[in-house]
Amino acid sequence: MYVVMKSLEVEASNGMIRHLRTRHTTEYAEYEKLNQPKPTTSPSLNQPTVSDAFKRREPYSRDSTRWKDITFRIMEVICLDEQPLSVVEDKGFRRLLSCLDPRYDPPGRKYLTDVCLPTLYQTVNTNIDRLLKDSVYISFTSDIWSADACPMSLLSLTAHFIDSDFERHNIVLHCQDFTGSYSAEALVNAFSGMFQSRGIQREKIHAILTDNAKNMQKAMRDADFPGLPCVAHTLQLAVHEGVLSQRSILDITASGRRIVGHFKHSPLAYTRLENVQKQLGQPIKKTPPGCVHSMEQYIKLALAAYAAEHELPCTFTIHQWKLIENMVSILAPFEELTQQISSSTASAADVIPCIRALTRLLEKTVESDHGVKTSKTVLLEAVRRRFADIDTQKLYAIATMLDPRYKDRYFPEDLKPTVRDLFRDVVTAHCHTELPSTSSVEVPGSSRSTDKSPPACSLQAMFAELVEEDTGQTDEEIAIVSQINQYLAEAVMPRSGQPLAYWQANKGRFPALAQAARAYLCSPCTSVDSERLFSTAANVIDDKINRLTSKNAEMFIVIKRNLPFMIET
Incomplete structure (x- = not known):
């Protein structure tokens, strides 16, 4: 009975198909398209061989990209987390690596010291040099630290500068071995060597902040560096x-x-x-x-x-x-x-x-x-x-004038004219090529022509000469005075405001002042940054990590302090 019913069902189905083919050609074409037989898939011909399967379980070659990537990530962990180099030889650490990737065979301590640490240090140094190229003036903080775990003394040098986007950078340049006498002469030689190794010209040094130690202060005077004492220490x-x-x-x-x-x-x-x-x-x-x-x-x-x-x-x-x-x-x-x-x-x-x-x-x-x-x-x-002379110190006075939160509001009335004159001279000296031409600077109340200069022996030239003799100022100086007057006439920002954000937003209005702000607002007022650096040094060189050479210690500290900023960028 089942066979009979199944045959009747098939016959009916065939009849409907014939009816579609003869009476409804369009619908029959769609039916044929939907019911085309699917191609049969043949078994994969790329099935790995037994030798290939065993090969995939072999340890990575030290020349492979995967092995190098993992190794240098381990080097970053050791530097950022202040771990001893010998951690790669610890049993627990090796078991963790084996669980994460059984094919990775970690190197020993010597490989990290001889290969990975210098390579990572060089990478960080390349980024430091790139950032320093975008600096106009650089301020520095410095201090001396002696380790408790081993007989080692380090002299630090941290750079502080503002880039063209008015972002502040605090970068550790050196933390080098400093042995022998802490005399002013030895300090001068050390500073000169550190500046020379980084290619920093004396003209770019804005200020060097140190503690109030007599040898440091004498070194600044002997080398004729623009030194400032740490305000917190004072x-x-x-x-x-x-x-x-x-x-x-x-x-x-x-x-x-x-x-x-x-x-x-x-x-x-x-x-x-x-x-x-x-x-x-x-x-x-x-x-x-x-x-x-x-x-x-x-x-x-x-x-x-x-x-x-x-x-x-x-x-x-x-x-x-x-x-x-x-x-x-x-x-x-x-x-x-x-x-x-x-x-x-x-x-x-x-x-x-x-x-x-x-x-x-x-x-x-x-x-x-x-x-x-x-x-x-x-x-x-x-x-x-x-602090008797801070009002008359050029670095402090000009920095205060260039801070939109302060300007000239904190100077005694009898001193304001002198500070304003000094301010004008400093801004004029810093504008240079960053100051747009006078034809693009709007001077309120001025009707100076923007046409080309008239011939030297012409009536128009005489008019221009008489005007210049009357004012005693060039067009560039008039533009700078106009910027200064407009800047000082505006209300000050709240103390909670951000001076660098202000200059980033207003560098088009006050180009000469903005250029000077990059120089004078880069200097910190304390040497705290160097003291924080030596908190890192105390963690890097302790009872567990006391076999580092001074050179390796410097590389560790420079990487530790600078790498986080480079990872973020």
């Missing part, structure tokens, strides 16, 4: 004078060191203090080295509760606690100011406004001065003495 010296000036504050500082030392050297005492702070609902904070300002972290109630049950080396009286509060109030602006000028965006333009604001604050008499007036008076005198 402020610290002023604070030191103020704290030492009052006996009661000295006694409190000595007691504070003893209390902090009690908790720092006794884990049991520190644990007890933490428990007291938890019970009182206070935040737990680490104990820094003892000083008046650090006592702010120890709430009076927590210490009193601790002393009620446990012994302390000394305690504070109610009067001393009041002095602590008042001294902390006086020192708070110094801490705030130090943080501001130590930021990566701070420049020499911040010095004059910050010192004037700090001086004015110290001049005011407030209730919290009670008991610490002597310290406050000495602080004010120390700040005035140590």
